[in-house]
Amino acid sequence: MFPFDTLISINKANNTPIYRQITIAIINAISNGVLKPGTILPGTRELSKLLGVHRKTVIAAYEELNSQDWITIIPQKHAFVAENIPHLKPKKWNKNTPPPSYNNPFPIRFKTVENIVKKEHDHPIPQLVIDDGRPDIRISPIDSLLKTYRTLTSRKHTSNKAEQEASQGTINLRQELVRYLSETRGLTISVDNLLITHGAQMSIYVAAHLLSDPKTTVLVGKPNYTMANKIFEQLGVNLIEVSVDENGLNMDEVEAICTQKKIGLIYIIPHHHYPTTVTLSSERRIKLLELSKQFSFAIIEDDYDYDYHYASSPYLPLASGNHHGNVIYVGSFSKVLDPSVRIGFMVAPANFIEQATLFRKTVDVGGDSYMQDALAALIKDGELKRHLKKARKIYHQRRDFLDHLLKEKLSDYITYTLPPGGMAIWLKLNKNSEVTKLYELTRRDRLLISNINEKQNALRFGFASLNEKELTEAVEIIEKCLKLITAD
């Protein structure tokens, strides 16, 4: 008889029930060819003694094996390995046969998106994080949102109705957005011009896919929002970087490129360019729309933080300007509510939205329709507007407070231009201090600066999510570390 006690090793500390451990071991032995078709299995009493388990456990295992056709039980007699198992190359039985497991690397070639460099620095867990410009969830109206969410789910009326409209976004949310985008951004659209996505990133991904292939030339700013560049790299397009100055992307460069080659697409963040926060001037806006018409290229306008402006009204988006329907406008509520609540949207002509919806379904069937309807209610009630008014005031104060702190503490080490809006300041370090060094030193002091740019020797200081005490603390740590660096 087979050494069933070595074949089946039971681990009582394991979370898998013992009868399952037995089942799995026997299935593996059959699959391996160790137990051949027709092999008679030990009786349940016998095996239970061998393994030191209750007889009922063995019976449960045999019943499961039987129900799955791995073994045949002849009542009152015995059980044997089923005959209709195909003949397999028998392998030498080895006590050390590795268990089925995912411990080893994937054995087949697959695409590498990025080489992962493991940096093991043993940094302490950060106590303070300077993010790249995110809202303060401590003031977000998420509780209101969830109250409505619960009310909506408790209705549970027509079972899967909501699910069916989730690919494009619920009609309630799209209707509210038509009104909201008209009021806040001067957009003239209908519900057919809107696709709701799982965050703005998905909108950019979908639009980029529909508009480009490896032969397409795509223009982006230098520097640019990294996660947008990654999409284009992945699509294998011909990516050309256009320089960015204090008035945004350089349109003379864009024009020069257009006269030399066919451009398919430009990705632009005219309101507060990421990461440098500059605003595209009206002169350049006009020129961009002119060029896009003349050379027939599409524009993806990423307007991620339109809602935050302090000095004056923000520039209206390109999408509400005089274009010919070639501007795909992308926005998000993650910057307004909470980064966890991922609701973004895309505005485009209806025929584009139709195909974008179909494409989106292959990536992600649809969004959470309750959450979408809860957001629609938040907009309709005016609660979103009230929240934005409050947030704008708080973030404005925090920006000014940070401005004051930076002038007072860091003016010897950095330069920056105060942005008229948004949630972050772009700080350029002077030549004698390297931003990577600053990152390392502050990290040891439990401050994580999440967005640094090595090439530009700069960092993005998100001020919205930190209160005055936290801002002071963060700037003081940076000051201390910069003193150390420049003293070297």
Next chain:
Amino acid sequence: MFPFDTLISINKANNTPIYRQITIAIINAISNGVLKPGTILPGTRELSKLLGVHRKTVIAAYEELNSQDWITIIPQKHAFVAENIPHLKPKKWNKNTPPPSYNNPFPIRFKTVENIVKKEHDHPIPQLVIDDGRPDIRISPIDSLLKTYRTLTSRKHTSNKAEQEASQGTINLRQELVRYLSETRGLTISVDNLLITHGAQMSIYVAAHLLSDPKTTVLVGKPNYTMANKIFEQLGVNLIEVSVDENGLNMDEVEAICTQKKIGLIYIIPHHHYPTTVTLSSERRIKLLELSKQFSFAIIEDDYDYDYHYASSPYLPLASGNHHGNVIYVGSFSKVLDPSVRIGFMVAPANFIEQATLFRKTVDVGGDSYMQDALAALIKDGELKRHLKKARKIYHQRRDFLDHLLKEKLSDYITYTLPPGGMAIWLKLNKNSEVTKLYELTRRDRLLISNINEKQNALRFGFASLNEKELTEAVEIIEKCLKLITAD
């Protein structure tokens, strides 16, 4: 002077505030070249009279234009169009110049995912929906989930900590899943083998992308889950369909193909094949794992409704069998909780999960970490298990009830095999009744059959979401319509 009153048309019924309507009209006129740099604008008093609006409204518009550099205001004198606007080809002023709008089709070539055929049948809104196998949200524990969700958000401790781990899934949920998948599916994995996605579709999408390019040969069942096929079509792979019989995909066919050409990947649903609900036999499972090792191809195992089995324990997944780490296992909680709560997962070796996480970030930054942690709590508390036990009992009764109804009412028109689990029955119509006709007739009777298969002359009858009254009603409408069809 320009005819400002025709240039600026104000619509008081419009949701856009009037001062913004004025701003937009003037910006457009400047962009169009209708208003040239240096043009002096009418005084605020004068323009307010011309337009019939309050003077303060015009002042607000001018201030906004000024703050955005479109115009220059010389206090106590006048305002004029800013000089630094580039020289534009002037266009003939036309009262009928179309407003900036998304009404027209997108003017640039883009990819067509699918040709859209508009079927305008003027069907009434359905009162009853036969879905393709979805849970009954009336019994789902979503309220518990949301209670926990609210508790989690109200803590609002370390601001963006949760957001940072959202790309791969929160550590809480991954830890719970390691335990849960071991207990329920015999999987031996760690948190590094898990990627949480926005539904199972996203897991399939990501895995398919990493594993294939246009040169890859991919095998799928015929018929197959349409939304998986769409991913492969979009990737442009060489797709080969393998026939499906009562024991699942035909492995002799798979073997024959393997000996002829290099296979990159097979997509398979061994538990309850979609749409036909058949289970892959143990003989074929062993053969598939053998072949995948011998010919070195990857397996995407889609196990969308593992949790529902009525007759006996379900077959363990391929992923817990004796494979060599080449099985990418995909599952979902949308079938357990509510289709709106989109949480799916992928199991694979850690190096594959790393790249899958990076790829996923380009598509979708991350999931809702509160929802993920709320689900983790639901699993930890045992509430998910209790819910599944209850749901299994109810769906088992509904399956048997439907079986009884079908035998009693429809046995002259259809054939089917009762599946041992899952949430749907695959009904094949006899030759004399066409499923498309049935769809049309029932649709007029306010019953929507959401998943029909024209080629197979069959439909998928999801029984889980309908109670006994609803099942009876649906079958009676089908019976009535089939009588009509066969009487023709």
